[in-house]
Amino acid sequence: MKRGPSPFNLVSVALGFAFLYLPIVILVIYSFNASRLVTVWGGWSLVWYRELLNDEAILSAAWITIRVAVLSASAATVLGTLAAVSLTRMGRFRGRLLFSGMVYAPLVMPEVITGLSLLLLFVALNVDRGFWTVVIAHTTLTTCFVTVIVQSRLIGFDRSLEEAAMDLGCPPLKTFMTITLPLIAPAIAAGWMLAFSLSLDDLVIASFTTGPGATTLPIRIYSEVRLGVKPEINAICTIMIAVVALVTVVSSLITRRDASQQKQAALGAQV
Amino acid sequence: MAAVDEHLSRGGRAPLIRFEAVSKRFGVVAAVETLTLDIGEGEFFALLGPSGCGKTTLLRMIAGFETPGEGRIFLGGEDIVPVPPHRRPVNMMFQSYALFPHLTVEGNIAFGLRQENVGREEIAMRVAEMLGLVRLQGLGGRKIHQLSGGQRQRVALARSLIKRPRVLLLDEPLAALDKKLRAETQFELMELQRKLGTTFVIVTHDQEEAMIVADRIAVMNQGRLMQVATPTEIYEQPNSRWVADFIGEVTIIEGRAAGPGTIASALGPLAVADRDTGAGKTMWLALRPEKVSMSAERPAGATNTIAGTVSEIGYRGEMSAYKVRLADGSLMKVSIANVNARGRAPYAEGDAVWLSWPPDAGILLVS
Amino acid sequence: MQGHQQTRGWGGRLVILLPYLWLAVFFLAPFVIVLKISLSQSVLAQPPYAPVLDLAAGWPGLTAFVAQLSLDSFRLLASDSLYLLSYLKSLQVAAISTAILFLLGYPIAYGMARAPKAWQPMLVMAVVLPFWTSFLIRIYAWINILQRDGLLNDVLIRLHIIDTPAAWLSSDTAIYIGIVYSYLPFMVLPLYASLERMDESLLEAASDLGCPAWKAFWLITFPLSLPGVAAGALLSFIPIVGEFVIPDLLGGSESQMIGQTLWIEFFSNRDWPVASAIAIALLGLLLVPILFYERLQQRSLEGART
Numbered sequence A: 001m002k003r004g005p006s007p008f009n010l011v012s013v014a015l016g017f018a019f020l021y022l023p024i025v026i027l028v029i030y031s032f033n034a035s036r037l038v039t040v041w042g043g044w045s046l047v048w049y050r051e052l053l054n055d056e057a058i059l060s061a062a063w064i065t066i067r068v069a070v071l072s073a074s075a076a077t078v079l080g081t082l083a084a085v086s087l088t089r090m091g092r093f094r095g096r097l098l099f100s101g102m103v104y105a106p107l108v109m110p111e112v113i114t115g116l117s118l119l120l121l122f123v124a125l126n127v128d129r130g131f132w133t134v135v136i137a138h139t140t141l142t143t144c145f146v147t148v149i150v151q152s153r154l155i156g157f158d159r160s161l162e163e164a165a166m167d168l169g170c171p172p173l174k175t176f177m178t179i180t181l182p183l184i185a186p187a188i189a190a191g192w193m194l195a196f197s198l199s200l201d202d203l204v205i206a207s208f209t210t211g212p213g214a215t216t217l218p219i220r221i222y223s224e225v226r227l228g229v230k231p232e233i234n235a236i237c238t239i240m241i242a243v244v245a246l247v248t249v250v251s252s253l254i255t256r257r258d259a260s261q262q263k264q265a266a267l268g269a270q271v
Numbered sequence B: 001m002a003a004v005d006e007h008l009s010r011g012g013r014a015p016l017i018r019f020e021a022v023s024k025r026f027g028v029v030a031a032v033e034t035l036t037l038d039i040g041e042g043e044f045f046a047l048l049g050p051s052g053c054g055k056t057t058l059l060r061m062i063a064g065f066e067t068p069g070e071g072r073i074f075l076g077g078e079d080i081v082p083v084p085p086h087r088r089p090v091n092m093m094f095q096s097y098a099l100f101p102h103l104t105v106e107g108n109i110a111f112g113l114r115q116e117n118v119g120r121e122e123i124a125m126r127v128a129e130m131l132g133l134v135r136l137q138g139l140g141g142r143k144i145h146q147l148s149g150g151q152r153q154r155v156a157l158a159r160s161l162i163k164r165p166r167v168l169l170l171d172e173p174l175a176a177l178d179k180k181l182r183a184e185t186q187f188e189l190m191e192l193q194r195k196l197g198t199t200f201v202i203v204t205h206d207q208e209e210a211m212i213v214a215d216r217i218a219v220m221n222q223g224r225l226m227q228v229a230t231p232t233e234i235y236e237q238p239n240s241r242w243v244a245d246f247i248g249e250v251t252i253i254e255g256r257a258a259g260p261g262t263i264a265s266a267l268g269p270l271a272v273a274d275r276d277t278g279a280g281k282t283m284w285l286a287l288r289p290e291k292v293s294m295s296a297e298r299p300a301g302a303t304n305t306i307a308g309t310v311s312e313i314g315y316r317g318e319m320s321a322y323k324v325r326l327a328d329g330s331l332m333k334v335s336i337a338n339v340n341a342r343g344r345a346p347y348a349e350g351d352a353v354w355l356s357w358p359p360d361a362g363i364l365l366v367s
Numbered sequence C: 001m002q003g004h005q006q007t008r009g010w011g012g013r014l015v016i017l018l019p020y021l022w023l024a025v026f027f028l029a030p031f032v033i034v035l036k037i038s039l040s041q042s043v044l045a046q047p048p049y050a051p052v053l054d055l056a057a058g059w060p061g062l063t064a065f066v067a068q069l070s071l072d073s074f075r076l077l078a079s080d081s082l083y084l085l086s087y088l089k090s091l092q093v094a095a096i097s098t099a100i101l102f103l104l105g106y107p108i109a110y111g112m113a114r115a116p117k118a119w120q121p122m123l124v125m126a127v128v129l130p131f132w133t134s135f136l137i138r139i140y141a142w143i144n145i146l147q148r149d150g151l152l153n154d155v156l157i158r159l160h161i162i163d164t165p166a167a168w169l170s171s172d173t174a175i176y177i178g179i180v181y182s183y184l185p186f187m188v189l190p191l192y193a194s195l196e197r198m199d200e201s202l203l204e205a206a207s208d209l210g211c212p213a214w215k216a217f218w219l220i221t222f223p224l225s226l227p228g229v230a231a232g233a234l235l236s237f238i239p240i241v242g243e244f245v246i247p248d249l250l251g252g253s254e255s256q257m258i259g260q261t262l263w264i265e266f267f268s269n270r271d272w273p274v275a276s277a278i279a280i281a282l283l284g285l286l287l288v289p290i291l292f293y294e295r296l297q298q299r300s301l302e303g304a305r306t
Helices: A007-031 A047-053 A056-089 A096-108 A111-124 A131-155 A159-167 A172-201 A204-209 A217-225 A231-270 B002-011 B055-063 B105-114 B120-133 B149-161 B179-196 B207-213 B231-236 B241-246 C010-038 C055-068 C072-079 C081-114 C120-132 C135-146 C151-158 C172-196 C200-208 C213-224 C226-241 C245-250 C258-268 C272-305
Strands: B015-026 B029-040 B044-048 B070-075 B090-093 B167-171 B199-204 B216-221 B224-229 B251-257 B262-265 B268-271 B282-287 B293-295 B304-315 B319-326 B331-337 B352-357 B363-365
Touching (some): A007 A231, A007 C081, A007 C120, A007 C135, A007 C172, A047 A056, A047 A231, A056 A096, A056 A172, A056 A231, A056 C010, A096 A131, A096 C010, A096 C226, A096 C272, A111 A131, A111 C010, A111 C258, A111 C272, A131 A172, A131 A204, A131 C010, A131 C272, A159 A172, A159 B090, A172 A217, A172 A231, A217 C135, A217 C245, A231 C120, A231 C135, B015 B055, B015 B199, B029 B224, B044 B055, B044 B207, B055 B070, B055 B090, B055 B199, B055 B216, B090 B149, B105 B120, B105 B149, B149 B167, B149 B179, B199 B207, B216 B231, B216 B241, B224 B231, B241 B251, B241 B363, B251 B331, B319 B352, C010 C272, C072 C081, C081 C120, C081 C172, C081 C258, C120 C172, C135 C151, C135 C172, C172 C226, C226 C272, C245 C258, C258 C272
Parallel strands (some): B044 B199, B044 B216, B090 B167, B167 B199
Antiparallel strands (some): B015 B029, B216 B224, B251 B262, B251 B282, B262 B268, B282 B363, B304 B319, B304 B352, B319 B331
């Protein structure tokens, strides 16, 4: 829309963002508080970060969480991309309706249901719960998010690019590798990062599907938080926020470069 | 096979592409209906028709992006229906150009050759040759988004020609260009086609473009061929009212055969060139506007003379298009070249005028 | 244009089969197991339910298994008001939160869509960013603020609005704050997407035809944004009904949402059949909104192709 924002628009956006960011900012600031009491400001300090470095339990949980997130995000990216290709490039096939149903349902399915059902599956299959069951559970959950992201990119994609490649003698699989894949790469990267952060974030499904020796960071934080506010938790949260913010900024720079190239292309076409 | 014989007798060239009773449906909509067509070797062939007439589907069938529901398609005598697009010796220039945005100009042009294990040196040589052919020397290293619309069009052309295809398919290749550039490019395309001798099949909805570039035109409507002929034949000898009306401007007068060389119409008896009209049959006389002359006085000795009143004048620069109201209330289109440099239009709205035309100016149609 | 109708090779089949099988095994099949266990009885054993299907026993084993299935867990759900109240509470919280989210989210999304084009990617990123930081962290941030000696009470006392610290935490108010805070991006983004897509010449045409701006909003902008409203509402409502973390950390103990009830039955009471029955009943409750959401997704993602 071209018409400029009205004062009402500006105020609502400003208030909205204040609401979204204020709690996080407060959390970050208090992670640097020298005092153990939240209301008392004891001056800037890194004491809780130092404490964190000595907390074996938190560190090992963090390491497990990162490994789970990398593995499940990678698997989900492969599966999700394949699913997106199936839904946009394969025309009709038997069971397509069920397939698209299974792809979109986990996006809104309450986590307690997904978690419980996966756990009961693992029990029925007599699988020992632990690291790998969490990886499988997170892959299942995040595949669908990857699919939706890649799918919307594939739909916005000029189909005649693929036809042109085949017309010039490029077989279908090679066309996918040399033309389609490079052009949807930003969406695949975005899908991976979303899957990664969802896995990093998940408490409920991990609680159901985990086992001995595979306590993830959210499970650890949850059990600490139930006992009350602890400045160490503020510190670990701040680190997680910093990591996610960094990843988001980098990825948005990548996609913005992509978008600005497309914009230039559109402008060029009018010359 | 009448079309084939007719064609062979004219040029003596063998058909390169043959559609044999080809049908294609999308759901319930028939895009192409039992269509039979031959396209000769070395021809510049145009598929012309309103949007949705099936012309693009036909083109995409040659490329292999659509499979016919029924019928067969031959290329050089071989049935190509089972051949996938990447194994067909035809190349296509897309309406959107479909240039790969992540490759350079050179990368785009070389793409086809890279699929065939052609040596590095030969690729470089042929890309340079193509850049020269489309006058893009020195732009090989550019990215696609750094090019103007006209330059992109030429990259797309070069990319589709580099494999020396047996047929070049052009899907509305000039639609994205402005009018002036389009006119120049039309002549460039013709020159290129003559130079290379490759068969070109172009899809267009612009009849002027089809008439200028093509050796033969297939006029299509609702998945069927209405007429396949040279541009002159299509314009001067349309085979139906639909084609006469679709191509250019025309006035159609309904009449009934009344003896040799005469038809009876609401405007009285009209002399026509055809002798054997067959008594009593309903016929239509199609008159192109430029073939009718207009005068203030009744012209002496003219065969078909009719009185009327100027109802509308459309000034178009090089000529003016008149609509003249006739005695039966119908309108006749007349166009008159504006030969007079600063002359005002010779007739004004409301003027009483006389129209006349020789018997062989009209086209007699039976359908 | 129709898709290619080439015969699919093994490679093409694999592309479909791999994600298909994965989702069938890890998403669809588990529901069958949940259904089966919801019809079982709780026992003190490992696994803590009976009967256990013994495929080795063949047909007699199967009939014995079917004979032992019972609706006891569902009868318990229907008879004990605890469960019914949990469901009602969940629906109530979800409905009210969705309404609040819509009222808060619409002005934000509308403001974003009206902002200069150059800012919009930044604004979208700013909405998405908190969504990328951990859910748990965001709830934890609110515990910091809402607890008895937290920032909110501190500020209110300093401003002399209240004299003694109020108990914000462990209340429905805290649940609503936490839910609205966590789900705001889910509401704002679909709304923004539908508002941003809108052709501005529609509003120009309306004003050209004599329609004042406020009326044009109700007659043009709002009706055209309804798909976004529906998407945002469903994306919020469905998961909120099954929400566990927020009511568990911010809510009080006097009443539970159904997600908490399920969690407690499973982890504390170790009554797997009842937990499964709760899940099945919850799924039944959400079936209509989920199917509605699926149609919406299919139309927006796949409808664009034809």
